[in-house]
Amino acid sequence: LYEWQAVHNGTGNTQYNGQVTLGTAPSYTLTDTTRGNHRTYNLNRGSSGTGTLFSGSDDVWGDGTPQNAETAGADAHYGAAETWDYYKNVHGRSGIRGDGVGAYSRVHYGNNYVNAFWQDSCFCMTYGDGDGNVKPLTSLDVAAHEMTHGLTSATARLVYSGESGGLNEATSDIVAAGVEFHSDTAEDPGDYLIGEKIDIRGNGTPLRYMDKPSRDGSSKDYWYSGIGNVDVHYSSGPANHWFYLLSEGSGAKTVNGVAYDSPTSDGLPVTGIGREKAMQIWFKALTTKFTSTTNYAAARTGTLAVAGELYGATSPEYAAVAHAWAGVNVGS
Ligand code: ASN
Ligand code: ZN
Ligand code: CA
Numbered sequence: 001l002y003e004w005q006a007v008h009n010g011t012g013n014t015q016y017n018g019q020v021t022l023g024t025a026p027s028y029t030l031t032d033t034t035r036g037n038h039r040t041y042n043l044n045r046g047s048s049g050t051g052t053l054f055s056g057s058d059d060v061w062g063d064g065t066p067q068n069a070e071t072a073g074a075d076a077h078y079g080a081a082e083t084w085d086y087y088k089n090v091h092g093r094s095g096i097r098g099d100g101v102g103a104y105s106r107v108h109y110g111n112n113y114v115n116a117f118w119q120d121s122c123f124c125m126t127y128g129d130g131d132g133n134v135k136p137l138t139s140l141d142v143a144a145h146e147m148t149h150g151l152t153s154a155t156a157r158l159v160y161s162g163e164s165g166g167l168n169e170a171t172s173d174i175v176a177a178g179v180e181f182h183s184d185t186a187e188d189p190g191d192y193l194i195g196e197k198i199d200i201r202g203n204g205t206p207l208r209y210m211d212k213p214s215r216d217g218s219s220k221d222y223w224y225s226g227i228g229n230v231d232v233h234y235s236s237g238p239a240n241h242w243f244y245l246l247s248e249g250s251g252a253k254t255v256n257g258v259a260y261d262s263p264t265s266d267g268l269p270v271t272g273i274g275r276e277k278a279m280q281i282w283f284k285a286l287t288t289k290f291t292s293t294t295n296y297a298a299a300r301t302g303t304l305a306v307a308g309e310l311y312g313a314t315s316p317e318y319a320a321v322a323h324a325w326a327g328v329n330v331g332s
Helices: 069-091 140-154 162-183 237-248 275-288 296-311 316-327
Strands: 008-013 019-024 038-042 104-109 116-119 124-128 251-255 258-262
Touching: 008 069, 019 069, 038 069, 069 104, 069 124, 069 140, 069 162, 069 275, 116 140, 124 140, 140 162, 162 237, 162 275, 162 296, 237 258, 237 275, 237 296, 237 316, 275 296, 275 316, 296 316
Parallel strands: 038 104, 104 124
Antiparallel strands: 008 019, 116 124, 251 258
C-alpha cells in the first residue's frame, strides 16, 4: 500500500555553507528521503557511470575541507535540497518535473575539472573539483543553476542555442539567485552574483554579475539584433539584467553588503518591485508561457502576460516589467 521510510537528518560539514543538516537514509547514505530520494554519488575522479553512493556509519559528512572526499558530497547534497525546497515552498512545484521524483548528483568528476553540468539523459548533475582539485564547483548557486537546467528541460524546453539558449542560461542564473536569497545564510548570503564562492577566475571575482552583466568582460548588457550568435552564457546577459532591474531598480544600491550599479539602455530609470514578485513572474512565464523557440521579444510578451494575470494589466508590477525590458533594449 505504501512504502515507509525512516527520515534521517545527518550533519554535513561543507566547504561553502558551514555546518548543515542533510537528508540521509538509514545506515547511512546520502539519500534524501523527504525530497524524492535525491542521491549523491562519488565518482572518485572517474568520468562515467555513477561511481559509489556516499555511505558511512556515523551520519556525519565531510570536514569542511576539499581533501575530505565527503565534503563536496555534502555541499552538492545540500544544494539540491535547498533548490528542491525553493521550488516547493516558493513555487509549489514538487521536484524538477513536478512529479515528486528526485534527481541525483555526482561529485569528484575527472581531474582538475573546472565545470559542472546537467544532463537530461541521466536526469542528473555533475561537479568537477576545480583547479588543483580544491575548489569543487558545488556552491549553492552553481548547484541551483545546474538543477534548473533540468527544470527548463522539463518545462519550456528552451533550445540551448541562439536567443532561446541565452534565456535558458538566464533562467538557471535567475533561479540560482532566487534559491540563494531564499536560503540566505551567514556563510552564503543572497546576491545577484553567480559563482562568487568558487573563485573560478582565481582572483576572487564571480563568474557572472546580474546588475551589469558586462562586468564579467564578455556578457551583454542589452539586447541587439545578432545577440543570438554569441555564447549562451553571454547572451543570457539582458535577461539577467532585466531580472535585476525588475527586482531592485536601476542605479546604485547595496544589497546584503554587496554594491551594485545597474544602468539602462535608454537612460530612463526603472523602479524595482522586489525579487519575490520578479521571481514569481519569471518562474510562471517559464512554466506556462515559454516554449522551445521563445526569443527575447517573446519573453517580454510572456512575462507581461503573466504580470497581467498575477497583478493586473494596469498594475505597477505590469508597468515595471515593461520598463525593465525597455531598460535592456527589448520592446519599447
Ligand atoms: N556549467 C555550464 C552550464 O551549466 C555547463 C554548460 O556549458 N552547459 O551552463
Ligand atoms: Zn548553465
Ligand atoms: Ca551567488
